[in-house]
Amino acid sequence: MVLFASSISKAMEHGRLGKPEPADPDQLPQRKRGWSLERLLFVIAIILFAAAGAAVLAAIVMRNGAVSYGHRRPTQAMSRVCGMTQYPTLCVNSLLDFPGAIAASDQDLVTISVNMTLQRVGSALNSVSEMSYLEMDSIVRSAHTDCLELLDDSVDLLYQSLSSTDGASTEDVLTWLSAALTNQDTCGEGIQELKGHVKNRMSKRLENLWELISNSLAIYSARTGGFSTIPIQNRRRRLLGDRFPAWISRKERMLLQIPASQINADVIVSRDGNGTCKTIGEAIKLAPDNSKRRFIIYVRAGWYEEGTLKIGRKKTNIMVMGDGKGKTVISGGKSVQDGITTFRTASFAASGAGFIARDLSFVNWAGPEKHQAVALRVSADHAVVYRCSIEGYQDTLYAHSQRQFYRECNIYGTVDFIFGNAAAVFQKCNLFVRYSPTQINTITAQSRSDPNQNTGIVVQDCTVRPVNNLAVINTAVNDITYLGRPWRPYALTVFMETYLGSLINPAGWLAWGAGSSTSPLYYAEYLNNGPGSSTSKRIHWTGYHVITSPQVAAQFTPDSFFDAGEWIPATGVPFQPGL
Secondary structure (H helix, E strand, O other): OOHHHHHHHHHOOOOOOOOOOOOOOOOOOOOOOOOOHHHHHHHHHHHHHHHHHHHHHHHHHHHOOOOOOOOOOOOHHHHHHHOOOOOHHHHHHHHHOOOOOOOOOHHHHHHHHHHHHHHHHHHHHHHHHOOOOOOOOHHHHHHHHHHHHHHHHHHHHHHHHHHOOOOOOHHHHHHHHHHHHHHHHHHHHHHHOOOOHHHHHHHHHOOOHHHHHHHHHHHHHHHHOOOOOOOOOOOOOOOOOOOOOOOOOHHHHHHOOOOHHHOOOOEEEOOOOOOOEOOHHHHHHHOOOOOOOOEEEEEOOEEEEOOOEEEOOOOOOEEEEOOOOOOEEEEEOOOHHHOOOHHHHOOEEEOOOOOEEEOOEEEEOOOHHHOEOOOEEEOOOOEEEEOOEEEOOEOOEEEOOOEEEEEOOEEEEOEEEEEEOOEEEEEOOEEEEOOOOOOOEEEEEEOOOOOOOOOEEEEEOOEEEEOHHHHOOOHHHHHHEEEEOOOOOOOEEEEEOOEEOOOEOOOOEOOOOOOOOOOOOEEEEEOOEOOOOOOOOOOOOOOEEEOOOHHHHHOOOHHHHOOOOOOOOOOOOOOOOOO
């Protein structure tokens, strides 16, 4: 859907310095100061674009006989539209201040809301960037850098929502707005527990941003038939008999199947100097920005530890291939104990759309005593992680935002080791629970914070088992492993058709903390098997469901769950209209 363009024509017509560990039932490098002139000019251009759009819209509706808006009373259209949001007063007041809103139709107000939010986020980004010169200790600098990156990404996401002209579906826009809201969550979590003038100044600059994005998401979702209730609507196209997501071309499907050594890669990384370059960091720099074609980086067997490796937002359609799990290893050892945010601890991070990883191991070796320590963080849309091993302890895999598909992966951890707010499906994966005598194990910590976000975690046709050292510990260990706990109020997690070992606590799921609400969340199980799959002693929460209806369960199969047009990942089980 083209928000800005279609609107003009129609007018004429909530820190995460780290999540707390579950209580026992009986506990960055400095950013360079300043900001690139190129990026600053881009953001200014975005704000001018949005402002120009607002002015054009105002001129059109006034030319068509719009009433005067020199008063503060909302129109009926405003009242209807803002009545769909969680923050209606803020919605009305912000729209009243925006050119053209008084005379706008309901559909025009969808665009105006996103347009206004884009301007506010862009202004906040400029304001936060101006603080770069301030003296900050490592954790404050880390949180500040996170917010700069996340606000920058949100500007792109909101601009994309307004200006896309090719292939932007309803599901795309919902994904981008959901991701922008997740970015604001992550920024806020980073500064939540800070103290001093930097926190105060940043909080002031970020004031009401989360609520404005939430309102835009609610308005867009309501006007376009998005979802704010559970189960998710089943309105996606089907993909029958296909192994990989529909948006991956036939040529790229072959790339996912033949050995990496037989592929004509764009860049070959080899530590012995017999490749294009010796480091993965060098290879990423060689990738073109905003590439429309697949750029292949083949990393030969070896142990690569290069600090934090990142595929940035501009590095699109990159495939990183290795020689196999345990052979090509990308590792790091950063943790929150180093005075940085969880977001910044990742050994490898990817935010460029179309990211694919194959036959690699991502490792964070910090250990359980270092608490939050991410091995892999993914914020990339249409991301595929295939036949990889992701290894850590607490917070191993940060499925941060947008649409992600994991196939035939091994994932190791202890606390919240699959967490974040992506729309993520895991199929034919092995989830290995590690043991730490001081920690309770929670496999997932989904962080859906708004009822209109099209996000959640679905684990289908996988296995949940202990690693070897856990398997031999006495049966009391079964009391400390749970399928998940809700990091945010609207957490959505479904385990279906999955083998659950005996290590799963009979209650199944763990509350976030004493007094935390479990009503808004959606947790569900369907036709799991194994000694830990019995639901007879599961928790009694309003938001917990044992699905018995195939029609309901079918809404969480890959072709139905993702509220995103072309995101139809493969299934490892028989796939038909139901189950």
